Amino acid sequence: MPKIVDSEQYRKEILYKCFDLFAEKGYANVTTRQLSKELGISTGAMYHYFPSKQALFEQLVEEVSMQEFQLFKTAARGHPLSERIQALEMLLIENEDHFIKQAAIWVDFYQHHEIAEINENPVFQKIDRRSQQEISEFLNLTDLKLARFIWTLINGILIEQLEDDGSFSFREQIHLLTQMLIAYFEKYSPD
Template sequence: MPKIIDSEQYRKELLSKCFDLFAEKGYANVTTRQLSKELGVSTGALYHYFSSKKVMFEQLVEEISQQDVRMLSDAAKKAKTLTERIAALEACLIENQDYFVKQAVIWTDFYQHTELEEVLNNPVFKQVDERYEQIMMTLLGLSDAKLARFIWTLINGVLLEQVSTDGILSFTEQIELLMKMLTAYFEKHSTQ
């Protein structure tokens, strides 16, 4: 029980430690006792850093979205042509497969456990949603926001499939297939 000096720093550490637990069991199936045990602190300490389990989860979701943006932004930097961009996205997803699967699970869980009105009115989540749209537009050099969002939707579909099959189906294969579909679609619809 060393005394924590950088409180903000420690809060983020706690968040990153609870990522796996929430991803594996889901919000409703993780108890605060499990959380505190896993994080190596008392339940009281948890409430010192987060005003409730719900708030903790929300802050985790926020944290994740920032990390996603960071990862995908980095992936986009070197790619120039559409083919290169698609390859870069594919590589980033495959490289960070475990992370992205967990992330997708947590988002799904979040939407499932939050009142819709609350989600839609929450400025943080509006912004997060827009960030995903934006990053997909930038990454693939698209001008159509809906298309960008749609591609992210399909990726999420593949990520969530991993959960239900525990990776029996090859993630790499599926992402490659998805990217081939995208390529076919772009080829067909950009030349017309």
Template sequence: MPKIVDHDRYRKELLLKSFDLLAEKGYAAITMRQIAQGLGVSTGTLYHYFPSKEALFEQLVEELCEVDILNFSSRLTGKDLTEQTIAGFALFEEHRDYFLKQTLLMTDFYQHQRREGKDVGDVFKRVCDQAEKTMSVILGIDDPQILMLMMSLVDGLLMQELYGHRRVDYQSQAKLLSEMLTLYFEKHQLTPKNYEP
């Protein structure tokens, strides 16, 4: 009896396993052959699922975004805004190495595409739009400026760690952001669905 392969599941497994390889070597430096070797598959198998390194990377970014959204959704759903902020930042702190690797990998891809004279493509825009949309639903905040501020704060904290400035205390940052949002909502008489004064 022939073996039945769930191709979509296998493709996702290859993607997730390739993350550490890409993060370790960098997008620009690693080849499809090296990725295949690191995954323990033939180059032909890798090309069967991903027509190019760029396609593999873009699918990886989208897959990571889906996984991140599921992780954050499970942690934040059913809490008020203050609890959500603290829980979200706790997730960043617990998985700080993963998020730092993700940031470096995306930066490396961006630089590589620019050096090659290529457009960075829509992948970053798609995942940012998806993350913002999900945050809006979970947090009950419709204002895109507030959502952008929150996303930028997290990105900035990750960059501070990469600069080696200091190890970020995510819980202190979460409390500060929560207080700032609370004051902002009160001043502007806004009420997100999860806000409890």
């Protein structure tokens, strides 16, 4: 079924092309006309691949989350905790653009959906727990809350970058966080 493969591939390409626009302006501030113009296709073609703007956005969230999952999975990890933290630092810096945009759409996603709605949908439920799982596995932390907390802090940095005036680089901030975490772990769980 080569056609389905191609079509599926094309669907993903569309999603990634929309990623920028949604991340920068927010879901509600991007019109379908803008999207289709950006994609270089007609609005009709967009609706051939996605049943609605809402669905396109949700599939974007899903796809992007899956890609993030892959990033975590394939990244080098290191062994002592400090090295793992540095591996995380590297992963974030190397994929700065992805992570920043992902943080943006995630905030948007939550504003457009009731919590109940997310909790009822198995796909979103799964995605929603992703960061916690990914981070805790990546850092090999048994304390899931701590893992999630670290991701929360990272998220703060990512969102700060949306309001970027360039004066305080992502790299610098991530590095500072890294140092903070290392200091914390040295103090509380010196292994």
